[in-house]
Every structure is written in C-alpha cells, then in structure tokens.
Amino acid sequence: VSQQKAYTTSFIIAGPIVHSEDIRALTIIEHGFIAVVRGKIVSVCRNTEKLMQTQQEYGIEDVNVYYLNEGEFVMPGFVDTHIHAPQYPNAGLGYDKQLLDWLTTYTFPLEKKYVDVDFAIGVYESVVRKTLASGTTTATYFATIHYESSLFLADIVERLGQRAFIGKVNMNHGTPEGYGEHIYDSFTCTEQYIRNIQCKRNELVQPIITPRFALNCDMQLMMLLGELAAKYNVHIQTHISESTGEVAAVQKLYPQCRNYADVYDRAGLLTNKTVLAHGIHLSDDELKVLAARGTSISHCPNSNTSLKSGLCDVRRLLDTGIKVGLGTDVSGGYSISILNAIRSALQTSTHIFFKKHQGSGYIPLSYHEAFYLATLGGAKALSVDDKTGNFKVGKDFDALIVNMRKPGPIDILDKTDIKDLIQKFLYTGDDRNISKVYVAGRQVK
Template sequence: MSQNLVICGNFVHATNTEYMIVKEGYCIGVKEGKILFFEPKDRLEECIKNHQLEACEIIRLNPFQFLMPGMIDTHIHASQYPNAGKGLDLGLLEWLNKYTFPTESRFKDSQLASDVYSKVVSNTLRNGTTTACYFATIHTDSSSLLCDQVAKHGQRALVGKVNMDQNSPDFYVEKSDDSLAETKRFVEDVLKRKNPRVQPVITPRFAPSCTVGLMQELGKLAKENNLHIQTHISETLDECEWVKALFPEAKDYVDIYDQAGLLTSKTVLAHGIYLSGRERKVIKERGSSISHCPNSNLSLRSGLLDVQQVLKDGVRIGLGTDVSGGYSPSLLDGIRTAIHVSNTLAIYNKEYKPITHSEAFMMATLGGAKALAMEDTIGNFEVGKEFDALTVNINAPGSHIDGFDDDGVSDYIQKFLYLGDSRNIEEVYVAGKKVIPVTDAQ
C-alpha cells in the first residue's frame, strides 16, 4: 500500500525548461501515491493543514541526504541478465548468434525464467531503476512471468514479448501467424491484470528479424489497443547495410518502421547511432523517441551517438542500460558513460560541446519518462505526478563518496552521479510505496 508521508530536506529534479534544478530546504507531501505539494519547508505546517496530512509520517533528511526522482531504464533485455558482464568479445550480429539467442531460447523453461526475472527486477530496483522498459523473449508464458516479478517487487514497467519470424536461428524463431497470435495472447493477459504500473509493449526485435507483414500487423495491434512499441534501430554499420539489402524499397531504416505503422508517440527506438537528419526529423514528427545505450554501444563497439545533435533536433531521448550488450544494470553507469561518449566526440572535434552531468541526469529521469510517453505520470516532482523517488545518502555505510567542508548540496549530487552506487541509494519509492529496503511485510 502507498504511504502518506511528508519528506523535508534537499531535492534535485529536471523540468521542461532546466536539465537539473536543486531545491534546498524543501518539503514534499505524498498521499495515496501522488505528490500533493512541493514547497519550501517554511510552508510545511500550512501545506500539511491544507492537504489534511496531519496524521502522516514526517521524514527529515540529514545534510548528507537528498531526494531525486526514480531512474527510468528505457531499454533493457531482462532475459539477457545471465550474460551481464560476459561474452562481449564480438560485434553485435555475431554476439547475438553466439551468446544471446542461445540464452534467450532457454526461457521456455518457466522456472529458469521466474528465477532470472526475479533477480533482474530486484537488482535494477536496488540500483534506483523505478521504471524499466523490458524485452523478454518470444515465449509468451515466461514473458508473463516477468510481469509477475515486476508486480511482486513493486517496480513500474513496460514488458514486451519479443517477435522474430525471419533471419533467426532454427531453435529460436516463430512462424508469422504464431508470433502475432501469441502477442495478442500476451497483451490480453497483461491488460486483464489491471495493474496500472505493469503494461504490455509491442516488441518486434528489429527489422531484420521480422517480415514486413508481421510488422504491419503488430502496428495495427498497437494502434487498436493504444500500446507502447519498442524495437532497435541503426545500432551498427553492419546492421544498417544488412537492412538496406533486406528492404531495398525503403527510403531508410526509419521508413521501414514508419510504413509498418510502428512509429507513434509511444514508440522508443534503441540506439539510433547512425540515423540521418531525415530520419531524426521523421522520428520527431511522429513523436517517437530514442533510447541512448552508451555502455552497450561501447562494449559491442557499435559506435558513438551524438546526443547533442539529438537534443538539438528536438527528439525525445532517454537512457538505457541495454543489458546484456551493456554489462551494468545500473543507470548511474549509463549517466557516466553517456558523459564519456560525449567527451570522446569532443576530443576529435574541438568545436563540439559535450553534454554534462546535468543533461545525463535529465535523460535518466524526466527524459526517460518522456521517451516512454509517461511524463504526465512520472519523471520529476511536479504536483499531481506519482511519487517515484530515491533517497540518496552520500555518507552511507561503505560509501565511496567523501564530503568536505566546502561541498554544497550540488556538489553532493554531482559526486553521487560520478561516484555513487547502490549503497548510497537507501530508499526507493514507487507510486508512494517504499520498495527498497524490502521489509518482512512486503
């Protein structure tokens, strides 16, 4: 059950006009999972009275603590979690065939699926991911088990049963009709649960693994049910050349998805490293978004995404861990690696202005909410949104962060983004419910 509470202390979040805003000495009121007020602490008594929160718990953070919105992973393969941190010696297409497809094919085993999915949901929550956009596998029933684990642990998620009906190994492929029928069954199963924090997402793996007919039918299914859509795009040069050969009638990679009805305001496209200006323009016009996965892009040597250009073009962009192409399930790693990728581009172009921790922070929070078309519900501390938040303590036991006399709140926040880890994330709230630390009552 969601808690009614008031928290007083220091806060940081992003808004539509600023990548990062620090609010010192503020208080936030939460009732039935939603934010009632976010005001300077000298208005605390007035706010409590006006919102009838007299009986609720009041939490006062110490000077080493601050509150930030929960982080939003816009692209992660839950089924690849067993491979996280191994098998990164190949490029994307070889890597898929040698490591990834064999691992995913094992998820027809429901016990394996349940065990792995419990671990990945638990671990991402501990690392501050309150919302995740998950790829599962082609297996309908085990994909539903991922929904079970998300609900059990209290996370917010989009969960996708993967579609693959061509150019896939014999042991891990579907017939077109079966792929569509099973996707409909999965969608019906998730929707009938009526859990507002666990939603289905239509998931064609990427254009090479799906026939045009299947993609078109998936586009219709998404439109009929107003569903989210996720897939990959322009991750490597080899992949882009393969796509040209497979779809010679298309203008470009984006056009394949556009013609199939898969580019909507609820579509997130992972990677997008080699998109042309025309493609980014179409993505913006459709209201679709990009998930930047810097760890994966470096680990598989896919390429360097120019985030500044994406931001300049007005395309919505969030961060993804892309486990297990990305070896870390922590979006803190995503924040740091995104900055490093941008710095690398600046090394080779002295005129280039790299992103800072502020832009990366925005992409991990409000940017992710926008990328998943959830900005009306989550992403920052605006009144009316659901309270997804992290209590961060730079002075937590075992912390790698040291504070000094001349450090202010902004310094603590920056140090956490560069030096922090799960030890510094003391509490995790999703829709007002404390899900970390886990208690016996949960």
C-alpha cells in the same frame, strides 16, 4: 494488485530536493518538503514554513514526516528506457564479438532457455530486485519470444512494485534453430499477451509491442504489429541503426525502402509511443522522420561501446527535436544501473567532442543534462511524463533517497553543499548510496 496496504502512501519528506523541470538546469531546493497523499505528489514547497499546515490539511501524522539528514537528498527515480531482462546472466560476457555475431553466439542461445519458466522466474526475480535497488523506478523490458515466461516477468514486476513496460519479443525471420515463431502464432500470441496484461495488472505495468528488429521480423508481421499497436493504443519498442553491419543487412533485405527508418515507417511502427534503441548511424533524413512521428531514441552508451557499435551523438538527436532517454541495454551493456548509463553518456559525449575540429562550438553533455535524460527525459521518451520523471504536483511519487554519508564507494571528507553531493552521486555513487526507493508512494527498497 495487493488489496491490503501494509505500507503508507501518505507522508511528507523534508530536506534537500533535486529534480529537472527542463534540460537546461537542475532545480535545487536546499531545504523544502514534498507531501505525498495516496502515492501522489500534492505539494512541493521551497521552505518548511507551511509544513505543519500541510500535515493538518492532509491528516498526515508526525510519524509520517521524514526529515532527511545531512548528506541526504531526494530525487526522482531513474527511468531505464531499454533493458533485456533475460540477458542478465550474460552481463559482462561476450564483448569479443560485435552485434550480429554476438547475437548468434551468446544472446540467442541464452534467450532460448526461457521456454523453461522456472529458469525464467529465477532470473527475472533478480533482475527486478537489482534494478529497483539501483534506483530504476521505471523500466522498459524486452523479455523473450515466450508467452508464459513474459507473463511471469509481468507478475514479478507487479509484485515488487516497479513501473514498467514489458514486451514479449516477436521474431519470425532469419531466426536460429529452436528460437523463432511462425507469423500467425507470433501475432495471435502477442494479441493475447496484450489483453492479459491490460486486464489483469495494476496500472504501473503496461504491455509494449516488441518486434526484435528489422532483421528478425518480415514486413508482413511488422505491419500486423503496427495494427495491433493502434488497436490497443500501446507502446512499441525495437532496435534501429545500431551497427553498420546491421544497417547494410537491412538495406539489402528491404531494397524498396529508402533507409532503415523507412522500413519501420512503412510498417506503421513509428508512432509517438515508439522507443527505438541505439540510433547511432541514422542519417539526417531519418532523424527528421523520427522527429515528425514523435518517436524517441533510447541512448545506450555502455552497450554502444562494449559491442563496438559506435558513438551516438545525443546532442545531434536533441537538436533535431527528438525525445531521448537512457538505456542500460543489458547485456549489450554490462551494467544494470542507470548511474552507469549517466557516466557512459557523459564519456561518450566527451569522446565525440574530441573528434570535432577546434572551433566547432560543440558542447559535450554536462552532468545536469545527463540527470535530465535519466529522469524526465526518459519519462518523456516513454510518454509517461504525466505520471513520473520529476516532482510536479499531481504526478506519482517515484523517488530515491540518496545518502552520500553512508558507507559507499567513496568517503566524503570535506564539507560539501547539495550541488557537490549531486555530482558526487552521479560520478561516484552506487546502490549503497540509495537508501530508499519509492514507486507511486510505495517504498520498494
């Protein structure tokens, strides 16, 4: 933790404010202000009447009051609930294969290279810089099976100031030549890894137990990892029901289990701090189990389409009471940006709507729901909604200053109101429109 604070974490931002308080609607404040003291939100006002009073109350000087210009607004930072940092060099490559062949042809050979820490540091530095620049203030990373490289990812995340869950991957079954672990090493190394991160880092960086998926871990290892999660009270992440080939292989490997979700449930891996990526082909019974356990789904629509895995019905997950966040799933997905995940989620939902019969009453996702999934929904999926996800007093200030007048991918020529600017940003914006990024009040872009 850097002791000398070169940045100020106490300030006021005045202007248009946008955030989600629930999934039903956006909260839009046309001209208000947010006061931040030592990284935490101390007040959110719907007008600027009490601005000076608030300044005096918290001793915030005039130079630390930032007025947004026309075309700008402040919104919560994005939450990426599923991204593979080591796969970044493969983003955009390998979509001629589907999941299981893709893993053996492109993914495992790349991940093997992270035994080399210098290679790892180079990639991890770019991933964290790029995701922050794209507005990801909270990221949930898979690293690789390598202990040292995974810790370097934690170092980089901490130095650059992102909020993150970082997992050293576990793989002891059906592994390729040169990229696998023995059960004992996998377990002890994971315990060591958790201890290292829990005692050395700032509170923004957390470990997460990361069995790759049921095809790469045996039941004994998964049970040991479930015990570790309970012992250290840490999060868990893995993949579930992404492709039909994978589902069939899991059923064959675990004939005694009722279904895919039951494999993880028997291992004690389904907790209220578990995030499962994909979940495209889950049955109603499986969804009920996930809802009962408080387990969330990371919806990764770009990956689901790029790897031809299928269409995940987010509306169905939400209706079952499952917490859902968005994930880029780089490099199953080709974009590191949650803006892209928002667009992909909207398109996927529309494609599902096309397939429903007329009169089904099915309502595709709308932009304000995608905004929710990308911010508060993701924070809830990771159980960090007490810290981030929206601008509630008492939470950390994780935020983006969006500037739609800046040279971006599209020119705004007409007069637009704040609602139009939000939609324009979600559908047409990119990292050029994100002029500042804050995590816990620290400016990280």
